[in-house]
Amino acid sequence: MKQYLVIGGGIAGIHCIEGIRSVDPDGQITLVCAEADSNYGRPLISYYLEGATDEGNMSYRGEDFYEKNGVSAIHGVSVTKLDPESKTAVLSDGQLLPYDTLCVATGSSPFVPPMAGLETVEQRFSFMTLADARALEQAVSEESRVLIIGGGLIGLKCAEGLYAHTRNITVVDLAPHVLSSILQPESAQIVEEHLREKGIELLLGDSAKEFQGSRAIMNSGAVVEFDLLVVAIGVRPNTALVKEAGGEVGRGIVTDARMQTSLPNIYAAGDCTESRNIVTDAQGVLAILPNASMQGRTAGINMAGGEATYDGGIPMNSMGILGLHIMTAGSYYDEESGGKTYFYETEGGYKKLFTKDGHLTGFILMGDLNRAGIYTAMIRERRPLDSLDFEAVFENPSLIPFGRAFRKQKLGGEV
């Protein structure tokens, strides 16, 4: 009987288990998860903090998932070393686990740069795990003054979660705008106005120079008094296991399309890996949940002797922030970088579509989000714009401009 080892109980790990079981119903699967919790959608932690979901509903595949899939799950223990020669993994509790095939689905960790006086802050948090969300929920009260370092996706979703508890929230970001990785200045400004209207204070183009207990002194000279500090500057892929075992690591763990690393019998999936961006053809970390699930399943199927490939992805996000919903996908090219942009005002917002070399490459939608997936599919499938009346689709997303033959295939039979 084959022995499988899955490291990490996030979305990639869970899909890896499902992938293995779709091929091999009998092999032994062991899951080692450093977190005390597993089998939950990580992006749900802000909804948990907000009170929009609870631990029962957060269970991604149900409480009986491990039992049903015959998985022996070890929590609160990490893997410290891989030995591809002897096909064993060393655990932090000293155990030695043998494997036939293994999947590294270790995700990423919060990146905390050195900041003067950070150690003097008593109530310091990251926002990455369910445990982090529980700790924040315990610590926050109506009177709490919260300082969040980082105005990206994690920082703002954390602010949204905390907003259900306190209205004293300040968000600091070094960039001149919030969500600088997914928005352009004009769309970011709409988000900023919205957040300020809600009473969230934003300090942009600024950073903390020094912490003194419950005071933060900013580079601009501003002083912020706070009770709770959340550091949400960014994350780094957890690549050390593969790197130290001699595997190829770039920005993330390098794999082939079957999700195998450069090491024999060792696969990797999820936020710890790098993959091909379909639009730019560049390798990079696409740390989003859909990629983790597709990569995890692909790895699992191949680990069990099946055949599956993952052909890359695109960055994309659907993000609600205190009642304002934004969707973004792909890459943005302006006129200077050889692109052409299409702009439309929509009900309650606008949409901006980016094209280059005859393809839709990306979009930003605020307000009307209906049927956004038609655009996402055009990007993913690299559909040539000259194959349809693309401006009609840009104006109003529907399958009409794709033509009758397309619809016959997509709507007229099993897909």
Added chain:
Amino acid sequence: MKRVYVNEQWCLGCHLCEYNCAFANSGETDMAFALRGKTLYPKIRIEEDGKVCYAVSCRHCTDPLCVKSCISGALSIEDGAVCIDHEKCVGCLTCVLVCPYGAVAPGPDGAASKCELCLKNSCGAPACVEGCPNGAIVFEEREAVMT
């Protein structure tokens, strides 16, 4: 597996499927009471441009992107049908972002809304099919269309 298909050449664009869908999923027993003056959230939707019209609802894909992309596990496949657990759904709308057919939409309770083939409401079989005056919408087994 049986799915809902629309024969485009027979669709009149009458929108009755949208009303029947909204009523079937309203939990009410009187259609006028259920729909009159209300914002409707039908899970089937007519697309039309004056020349062409047809209805679109969830394709219940064999390998659905929405299920793979769901952050909460609210979307799952039950006996081939793509179903949504409204308790688990937090309304992130990633499913709307990835559905290539535009067949998942934001619903009235903030959760995503999509066709579940009327398996979970009192109809037991798709109300859009039953109520289509021209027989354009059918519920049957079909193979993939090869190109």
